[in-house]
Amino acid sequence: MERRNLLKMIAAATGVAMVGGRAFAYELHSPVPLSSTVFSSDDVMLFNEVADVIIPRTDTPGAKDANVGLMALILANDCYTQEERSALVQGLVTIDQQAQQRFGKPYLLLDTAQKLQYITQLDEDAKRANNQQELFYLSSKPYDKDRDENAATPHFFTLIKQLTLFSFFTSKLGATEVLRFEAIPGKYNGELDYKKGDRAWAT
Amino acid sequence: MANNNYDAIVVGSGISGGWAAKELAEKGLKVLMLERGRNIEHIKDYTNAFHEAWDYPHRGLATQQMKADFPKLAREYTLNEPTQGMWATDKEHPYTEVKRFDWFRGYHMGGRSLLWGRQSYRWNAEDFTANAKDGIAIDWPIRYEDLAPWYDYVEKFAGIAGTREGLDVLPDGQFLPPVPLNMVEKDVAKRIEKAYKGMRHMIHSRTANITQAMPEQNRVGCQYRNKCWLGCPFGGYFSTQSSTLPAAMATGNLTVRPFSIVTQVLYDKDSKKATGVEVLDAQTNQTYVFTSKIIFLNASTLNSTWIMMNSATDVWQDGLGSSSGELGHNVMDHHLSVGAQGTVEGFEDKYYSGRRPCGFYIPRYRNWGSDKRDYVRGFGYQGSASRSNWQSNVAELGVGADFKNALAEPGAWNIGMGGFGEILPDHKNKVSLDKSVKDKWGLPVLSMDAELQANELRMRKDMKQDAMDMLEAAGVKNIRGWDGESPIGKGIHEMGTARMGKDPKTSVLNKHNQVWDAPNVFVTDGACMTSASCVNPSLTYMAMTARATHFAVEELKKRNL
Secondary structure, three states: OHHHHHHHHHHHHHOEEEOOOOOOOOOOOOOOOHHHOOOOHHHHHHHHHHHHHHOOOOOOOOOOOOOHHHHHHHHHHHOOOHHHHHHHHHHHHHHHHHHHHHHOOOHHHOOHHHHHHHHHHHHHHHHHHHHHOOOOOOOOOOOOOOOOOOOOOOOHHHHHHHHHHHHHHOOHHHHHHHOEOOOOOOOOEEEEEOOOOOOOEOO | OHHHEEEEEEEOOOHHHHHHHHHHHHOOOOEEEEOOOEOOOOOOOOOOOOOOHHHOOOOOOOOHHHHHHOOOHHHOOOOOOOOOOOOOOOOOOOOEEOOOEOOOOOOEOOHHHOOOOOEOOOOOHHHHHHHHHHOOOOOOOOOHHHHHHHHHHHHHHHOEEOOOOOOOOOOOOOEEOOOOOOHHHHHHHHHHHHHOOOOOOOEEOOEOEOOOOEHHHOEOOOOOOOOHHHOOOOOOEOOHHHHHHHHHHHOOOEEEEOOEEEEEEEEEOOOOEEEEEEEEEOOOOOEEEEEEEEEEEOOOHHHHHHHHHOOOOOOOOOOOOOOOOOOOEOOEOEEOOEEEEEEEOOOOOEEEEOOOOOOEEEOOOOOOOOOOOOOOOOEEEEEEEEEOOHHHHOOOOOOOHHHHHHHOOOOOEEEEEEEEEEOOOOOOOEEEEEEEEEOOOOOEEEEEEOOOOHHHHHHHHHHHHHHHHHHHHOOOEEEEEEEOOOOEOOOOOOEOOOOEOOOOOOOOEOOOOEEOOEEEEEEOOHHHOOOOOOOOOHHHHHHHHHHHHHHHHHHHHOOOO
16 A cells, blocks of 8 residues: 555656665766876886887877876776786887896986987887788777687787877877867767868767 | 556567557557666766767777677677667676577667667568579568558658659658768769669668758757767667657657566467567566556567567467577678678778768569579668778888878778578577576577578678679779678578468468567567568668558457457
């Protein structure tokens, strides 16, 4: 009897009776702290300095401005496979070792020209290494559901580049100030005129 | 149990359940709609609707932990941060697989109406006669003419954007203005039309996104954000929440009960009718009985069948509707993951703005008219053209300012299309109860045993080659065809397992979607389908449901139920 009355009351108030509790549907996620990863703030700093050579500040913000290092390493920690993560961790060590060998100092102490020279070389090394392993394509996303678990792991610099590009162009800074972004377009124009130099849409 | 008595019970709140509740409540029946999952309130509970990539801790990507937790969801795009919590998980809702079966379920108010692809096409006249003509399975008990007025009816209310094309293969409907094609798509469409002498057509997608406001439903309309799956605060697409539920609520005749797992339909041997349903409260584990004059099963294809398998087992060992031996059999879907893509030269001075919820459609042309292949039935394609961006450059050479500037501009135009092929009804493709495995509530689970058969595999060769040929004919370069895995269920268009028919010996439902063995039980979701066509099925469920509800109400008036 009570139940019936309750239903009636709710129905009268809202036009519909809702029985039972509520719970979150679309789950809200909280940010991941660096302390929950295998990476340190030194790693973030190093990553940012490498990423900033790939995507430097020009008349628009660069990778370091967007602090891509933090995002990149969280993605590497949580979304990468064990093999990918190991390759990246080893790669960060390798960068410092190679800087030491070639320039006699750690990567962070290289000047701008030396960094560009070294990273350009690394980019070519990576391309060559990937080609040798017949890796001609890499997903732009650090999580790839279709990734073949038996496939060779790309050169570590390719992983750094993937993490850099993804972290930068999906950041608010990258999406809104380097690319174009409109939250609520309101319409679709399939005949928009384009001239060289106009920026691409972020999404 | 008089206090739990209604005129009608609707099991499920998805696309067809929402329609059943609306139609029955508007006809003056006191309706109870049961939803096994939690409530989701329109707008208020669309938690992520205004989130962008940078608002998610992993920019929207799945993590290895999520993959380990939900291995079946991880097979497809269903695993990601924006829609997490919206797909039923392997842990709470297991099922077993004799053969791989992708079963993507939305266990919450609105069901998959919140998560659907929204492509909305009518079946054609031949779809209803093909089984009889080909001597496959059984004939449909209805024809296109039976459903046509109900297509009109549901299209007007749901809001379908599209163009009238005058094609027999894809009958026109009640359309809002279409979502536009872009310059490249228009050009390719012209070239295909010409190359195939008007026998093949690339047309606007027909989609349940509204291109004009529908103020009578408080729906603003599509804002071209392409965030449909997060729930649309603008009512931009048809869902239970945006469309049928508010209408049903407005009648004052609807009661909605979330967290209500229907464990069986209660059946009375003497009257040979159902008396109500048994409900297990998903939160408290308490059992309730609700009674009614009529019951609509709209629990989603395989779950409506699951409920029947668990009902009246003292009369029929394999459950209500099993007397024909067809309950659980003839499971269908659309096979996909096959098509082609390529790059388009030119049009560097053209771009677009806005994010569409759809693209183009190429209706079926195989085994149509005078065309004859080494398989029966056919397929359609969905696709789109767009300009590439930074994502295509990860493995390419380059660092520094010039590289950055190049990435900040759109690249070449690409075009791609994927086929959706008809799967034939086949008795050996089936689902059954697996009592050795129990879900979180101790209920037996479904075991899936279905796979593509020879007809589909032959069809796939055309689906890949035709896509490549059409792109070639349209002048597209660097064409690459693909043909990936296509387990049943991947199309998320599960159909069959309680088919309609003319004879109770070979079918589960009659021509009004009534269970032959319990005429006051109606099944109007995908379970009722006797064949699968190659077009997306949800619009047909809407029309089928509206038709059956009107029949049910007439029968109630005549005291036949």
